[in-house]
Amino acid sequence: MKKITFEDIYTLGNIAAENTHYRHFHYPDMLTRYDSNFIEFKNLPSVKEFKEAENYLSDYHLSRGQKHVKFYFPANIKPTGDLSKYLTDMDYEIGYLELYAIQPEHFPPIKNNSDIDIQVVTEKNLEILIYLRYKNDLEFGAEFAEQKVDLIKRQFEDQDIQQVLAFYRGSPAGCVDVIISDETVEIDDLTVDDSFRNKGIGSRLQKFVMESFPKKVVILVADGEDTARKMYKKQNYQYHGYKYEIQKVYQD
Incomplete structure (x- = not known):
């Protein structure tokens, strides 16, 4: 690595x-x-x-x-x-x-779940992503959530950013942005709607990234006081420092 x-x-x-x-x-x-x-x-x-x-x-x-x-x-x-x-x-x-990083082949296997459907964002489902992000971003204030809508649209046009949606039994349940560079892909803004927690959606979104970019190092940044960092360690991510x-x- x-x-x-x-x-x-x-x-x-x-x-x-x-x-x-x-x-x-x-x-x-x-x-x-x-x-x-x-x-x-x-x-x-x-x-x-x-x-x-x-x-x-x-x-x-x-x-x-x-x-x-x-x-x-x-x-x-x-x-x-x-x-x-x-x-x-x-x-x-x-x-x-x-800061954490992992080689995709080191990500642990997860069980297939037919209830979860992962889709790359296209013009057909872009509005669903906007709806899901807006609903979750409201906790940071209406002004932030509204400005984020414009950002999502700009990033949709960026060839180096892939937006991904997760559906649970047909309902939008989670999403993640994948930032692509020559040697790495970064998992950014991984979000699971509160109504769909503890159903394996976050892991399935990550697994999709691993399968989509098997030759690149997958990286992410976690809040040092957030419980999510414990999950990343269990998933075989390697710690690379703090800031x-x-x-x-x-x-x-």
């Missing part, structure tokens, strides 16, 4: 600014998507360096009506000491991501 790093993970957004300390990513087509509008530090910053970046991003976002700031720290480095204290004192949400993220949402 090739060496997998966070550099292999797809970032939806453009580099708006870059210096010796960080890259600033911005995605004007979806300002509410925190994972597309953030600063990524190249090295762990001092408190002074962080404050400078914080002031810059806050001014940049607020001038565009964005109500958040988000930062990523370098892979496999945990903020400690004065920086950690400052983040806590300033009420940042602090979390971390974990801390922090964010703050401004109140109206």
Whole structure:
């Protein structure tokens, strides 16, 4: 398996600014998507360096009506000491991501279930995907869910992104985006509707990816505090590191 790093993970957004300390990513087509509008530090910053970046991003976002700031720290480095204290004192949400990868042949076998039907998204079922995503994205607010509809349509036209739907006894039950590159495919935004949990739909969607791209390394990022990461380990995914993220949402 090739060496997998966070550099292999797809970032939806453009580099708006870059210096010796960080890259600033911005995605004007979806300002509410925190994972597309953030600063990524190249090295762990001092408190002074962080404050400078914080002031810059806050001014940049607020001038565009964005109500958040988000930062990523370098892979496999945990903020400690004065920086950690400052983040806590300033009420940042602090979390971390974990990077996983697997060779498709190492994914465990699963039983066939005739109740589950997996379909690649086409013009015929695109509206079903939009409906399912919208329903699940409403928990992040109506504005986010509505902007996500436009994103889904843009990604449908992207040859490097395959959208996949799962049906359970004919009802839309889950979906996943597959981001295709030369050596890897990334499982992104894997979603199973609450009404269809614990029926093997998430595993079946993953198995479809493994079968569709048997020669590529399958990669994904999991929330380090989410129970899903335990499932990935049981499914033979290999751990390839972590990355801390922090964010703050401004109140109206």
